[in-house]
Amino acid sequence: MLVFTTLIKYILMKILVCISNVPDTTTKITFTNDNTQFNTAGVQFIVNPYDEIALSRAIELCEGGKGTVTVINVGEVATEPTIRKALAIGADDAVRVNAAPRDAYFTAYQIAEYAKANDFDAILCGRESIDYNGSQVAAMIGEFLDIPSISIIKKLDFDGTTATIEREIEGGKEVVSVTGKFVASCAEGTAEAKIPNMRGIMSARTKPLTVLEAVAIEELGKVTKFETPAPRGAVKLIPAESAEDLISLLHSEAKVI
Amino acid sequence: MSVLVYVEQVDGKFKKSVFEAVSYAKAIADNQNTSLTAISIGNVAESDLKELGKYGASKVLNVATDQLKTFVNQAYAAVIAEAATKEGSNIVVLSNSFSGKGLSPRVAVKLKAGLVDGAVELPNFDGGFSVKKTAFSGKAFAVTSLTSANKVIALNPNAFGVKENPADAVIENFSPEVKATDLTAIVKEIVRATNKVSLPDAELVVSAGRGLKGPENWGMIEELADLLGAATACSKPVSDADWRPHSEHVGQTGIAISPNLYIAIGISGAIQHLAGVSSSKVIVVINKDPEAPFFKVADYGIVGDAFEVVPKIIAALKAHKG
Numbered sequence A: 001m002l003v004f005t006t007l008i009k010y011i012l013m014k015i016l017v018c019i020s021n022v023p024d025t026t027t028k029i030t031f032t033n034d035n036t037q038f039n040t041a042g043v044q045f046i047v048n049p050y051d052e053i054a055l056s057r058a059i060e061l062c063e064g065g066k067g068t069v070t071v072i073n074v075g076e077v078a079t080e081p082t083i084r085k086a087l088a089i090g091a092d093d094a095v096r097v098n099a100a101p102r103d104a105y106f107t108a109y110q111i112a113e114y115a116k117a118n119d120f121d122a123i124l125c126g127r128e129s130i131d132y133n134g135s136q137v138a139a140m141i142g143e144f145l146d147i148p149s150i151s152i153i154k155k156l157d158f159d160g161t162t163a164t165i166e167r168e169i170e171g172g173k174e175v176v177s178v179t180g181k182f183v184a185s186c187a188e189g190t191a192e193a194k195i196p197n198m199r200g201i202m203s204a205r206t207k208p209l210t211v212l213e214a215v216a217i218e219e220l221g222k223v224t225k226f227e228t229p230a231p232r233g234a235v236k237l238i239p240a241e242s243a244e245d246l247i248s249l250l251h252s253e254a255k256v257i
Numbered sequence B: 001m002s003v004l005v006y007v008e009q010v011d012g013k014f015k016k017s018v019f020e021a022v023s024y025a026k027a028i029a030d031n032q033n034t035s036l037t038a039i040s041i042g043n044v045a046e047s048d049l050k051e052l053g054k055y056g057a058s059k060v061l062n063v064a065t066d067q068l069k070t071f072v073n074q075a076y077a078a079v080i081a082e083a084a085t086k087e088g089s090n091i092v093v094l095s096n097s098f099s100g101k102g103l104s105p106r107v108a109v110k111l112k113a114g115l116v117d118g119a120v121e122l123p124n125f126d127g128g129f130s131v132k133k134t135a136f137s138g139k140a141f142a143v144t145s146l147t148s149a150n151k152v153i154a155l156n157p158n159a160f161g162v163k164e165n166p167a168d169a170v171i172e173n174f175s176p177e178v179k180a181t182d183l184t185a186i187v188k189e190i191v192r193a194t195n196k197v198s199l200p201d202a203e204l205v206v207s208a209g210r211g212l213k214g215p216e217n218w219g220m221i222e223e224l225a226d227l228l229g230a231a232t233a234c235s236k237p238v239s240d241a242d243w244r245p246h247s248e249h250v251g252q253t254g255i256a257i258s259p260n261l262y263i264a265i266g267i268s269g270a271i272q273h274l275a276g277v278s279s280s281k282v283i284v285v286i287n288k289d290p291e292a293p294f295f296k297v298a299d300y301g302i303v304g305d306a307f308e309v310v311p312k313i314i315a316a317l318k319a320h321k322g
Helices: A002-011 A049-062 A077-089 A104-117 A137-145 A198-204 A245-253 B016-031 B046-055 B073-087 B098-110 B219-228 B236-240 B271-277 B293-297 B306-321
Strands: A013-018 A021-023 A045-047 A067-074 A093-098 A122-126 A149-158 A162-169 A172-179 A182-186 A209-213 A221-227 B002-007 B035-041 B059-063 B091-095 B114-119 B130-135 B140-146 B151-155 B170-173 B185-192 B204-208 B231-234 B261-265 B282-287 B300-303
Touching: A013 A049, A013 A104, A013 A137, A021 A077, A045 A049, A045 A077, A049 A067, A049 A077, A049 A122, A049 A149, A049 A182, A067 A077, A067 A104, A077 A093, A077 A198, A077 A209, A093 A104, A104 A137, A104 B098, A104 B114, A122 A137, A137 A149, A137 A182, A137 B073, A137 B098, A149 A172, A149 B073, A149 B098, A162 A182, A162 B098, A162 B185, A221 B114, A221 B130, A245 B282, A245 B300, A245 B306, B002 B016, B002 B073, B002 B098, B016 B035, B016 B046, B016 B091, B016 B151, B035 B046, B035 B073, B046 B059, B046 B170, B059 B073, B073 B098, B091 B098, B098 B114, B098 B151, B114 B140, B204 B219, B219 B231, B219 B261, B219 B306, B271 B293, B282 B293, B282 B306
Parallel strands: A013 A067, A013 A122, A067 A093, A093 A209, A122 A182, A149 A182, B002 B035, B002 B091, B035 B059, B059 B170, B091 B151, B114 B151, B204 B231, B204 B261, B261 B282, B282 B300
Antiparallel strands: A021 A045, A149 A162, A162 A172, A172 B185, A221 B140, B114 B130, B130 B140
16 A cells, blocks of 8 residues: 555656736836835736746646646735635645745745755746746746756646647747756746636635745845836827828838838 | 857857847946957857957857757856856846746856846946846836846847947857756757748837738738738737737737837737837837727827728838839
8 A cells, every 4th residue: 555655646746836926917007105116006916827827737737636736926925815816726735935025036046945845846937927027937946956947938748757848939939858857937828827617716715825934045136116118209190091101101200111 | 357248049140139239248348348258159150250249249259069059048057157257257148038038047046146137228337237127018117226246137139229349359169068967958849930030039010900800811911011021910819819829929918029110900909918019119000990099109090991001001112112
């Protein structure tokens, strides 16, 4: 019996998915305190859409008892509804590292430290977070753990040992094969984002959510100020009947063609 | 000490975004009263390496090791970090390309360097070192102050421009040792459409949305793009419906672009779409709905049916090109 359970444990894959708590995509972005802080008043927070894609793929890969999916978030207690959403989508358990995610370096270090202590076969992230738009965390985790990282992937097949990955490159794609542990950051195409069903929402309430304290690491930089784009001038309307005028305007006035 | 710039080759050639990164790194080197060294990994002809001098690189480290012919970020990061140490470079510049995005974070961790990716301007050196970058998917910018001794900057395409600043580039072969464990990710296949303009680098982009009614109507969009030498793009509903590939989706959850010209045809301009394109220099909107929100951020607008307007523009463009 003991041999049997050990064997089962051995062939089950363990995937860690990193999720970020970000403002909903329809949010109008404003700042407070002399443009030094993002104004969270009235803002709805969601699971970062790319992380949702990563999570959905992880769940697909583990379907049918092939493995388990753990989600990890570096955030303060306010991010727990977002973590529960990830559990409702289908993650088996969750970890929250109790700290404000200072920057990608800090966040990646926390996740790498957790992953070091818990043996995961693969770590998946979204291609970038839609707030700070760093696409840094995945590759930084890879570097901290000294394992391969593949950024901006569009397809992932993984049997627990070998992964076949399609990565986006300018004007095409690259197919990469990795044997052993790896980190990947997922873009559209990797999976269709799953929508939680009622059973998922109910069971999410009782799934394990472990809270860990952060590990100290030096600060290398920080955001000191935000700016909003300069407003554009008024639109110059061209009547549809003389649409051809656009070409001469783009040539002699805007000078872009 | 010098500033180090990584020059990414694609099939042995450098693209415009590389010359842009070299120009940008040269401006930083000038400010720091130091020289600029470039590092190239892969097989690039000497004449192409020499050309980097035109934009200010006075030295080019050429890593032509067979093992490193194809891009593996783990190994490339190790080589770049080693070059930075050897050259005493505390500032490393890269292009924020697809490969650059997988590379710069690893280089930064190796060098314990603060990293700004998606930089849109030269650093501000007044009383420190801060760099402006895109944030909230183009809805805002974040000024990031780097306090670490080493710094890594990944520059967004089309953010700085190519600036000539001739220097005589000395080419030096550099053969660092590569750990086998850094090469475990194996590139099996590269599929690249060579006849198409790549979207993130494109200076001109023609984009279309649901107003086109179906994928069978993209012929005129492609014709217009071909005539302009532009890349094609689309809105999210279009890629979600599989009318066009995901790689063409621009917007908050697609890719953010900043071309010189963005022509949006039959796209209403939802806030998520605008986020990804609002830093385009000139925006043209063609939509039959005069209330479409996209007109509020457009430089030129045509209220009309795309199926009547676009053919007229194509005809005018053909006449213009003679």
